[in-house]
Amino acid sequence: MKRNIKIPIALFILLIGYVQQYTFAQVNKLMEAYECYQNRNMTCAKNKIDSVVIHPETKDEPGAWSIRGYVYYQYFKNYEYNLYNSNYRNEAIKSIKKSMELGPDAEMQQQNKQLLKALAESYYNQIKIYLYDSLNYDRCVDLYNNYKKMYQELEPSMNFRDKDIEFNLSVGGQFVSTVKQLLESGSEFSDNIFNQYTEVAKISFNKVLELDANNTAALKGLAIAYYNQGAKLIKEMSFDTPIEQIEQIQENANKYFKQSLPYMLKAYENKPNDDKIIEGLAGIYYALHENEKFIEFNKKLEKLKNQK
């Protein structure tokens, strides 16, 4: 949803106070820019404020730069909200930072900070596009780092632990789910894609475990990532594979299934009544031909389903 950000009236009143020293023509232009903005005529607001901030009399006026930041932010929201490298956003950031450098009073500083936070958060909000639509890990990381860097400048004491967990779980979850869908779809996909996606998932889930060693979703995600690697070896086994090689392929797949198991068991310890975890354990034991365990967890799954 796009919103028209209203320039705070307080900011405007301050602005008028600041610019009294300047010529009437420049004050007039600034007021006109403000009016255009309020009337949602962004083209007009942009043209006028762009000329104000380059005029020798007003180029060092913090309020003018602040308004420019608002106008460009609105442009960003209207036209480039989904754009990874938006010039309008860059200009908005540059303008607000310039306003801050020029020593605005406390009220304007506060308004500027709010806009910078919104700009920082726009990076975070864009992650969805590059994660869920195009699975572009590098861009997701860049966007997240931009968000963190900007936010840290505004709130140096901010603790990003929860956001780091959320980001990495989302990335890991999306990549591991995509790999699983590819495996089950029967469609052809390259080893390179599979390995790359699996590696991203593993890195992301491990980052979560570094922050929260007992995180159930990350444990489950890692278990699935390893399981997928084993399943892929079996799925891709050619029907012309000589019998003596079938055993070796099973051996290689089992290494992954065995790596998967401790993560899923730990997730099960955390959430013994989670049907997806129980289903996962049954699946891993099935792949390992551990029939008794497979039956045990399948029974637990049935029991859980009957209770629901």
Place this chain on the structure above:
Amino acid sequence: MRLVFKHILYSLMAVFVFSSFKQDYDVNAKIKAVYIYNLTRYFEWPANTKSGNFIIQIVGNASSLIKELNENVVSKKTIGGQKVELVNSDKIDKNKIPHVLYITPEYAASLKSYAAQLKNKGTLLITEQEGAAKTYAVVNFVIIENKQKFEYNKQNAAKYGLKASEDIKNLASAVY
């Protein structure tokens, strides 16, 4: 008057849906299917069974195995120059004696009956039941160290009218 500046930080997790672990792909069925197809290379069927379709019959519920065989063998391979046909039935059709009969564990109790019906008919009888290679099966799937392997009974092969390559003895986990 001061207007509050509002902005929204969306949660990524709101759309983060962890996929189910449901096993839509059956890894063990694939291994069995590859074994079944490859085992046929080690046997020679009687001359009177070398015309018409090469019939693989599955006794019992084995939908994943049937899917694997249908998709990868029936539609893509021939065995001994014969087109492959898959039958899923617990009844032996006297007019359609299978070249390969795979009996799922749920039908293991009927092994003796199937063996009697198929004596000298040219059928590779495959089971998945402890001890079956010592009784009626030619090949019996077993699990050893988390891996699917098979046991082999040479005499049973002869009883069903099959000639077997000596190589299969080296591939089996046990030979009877």
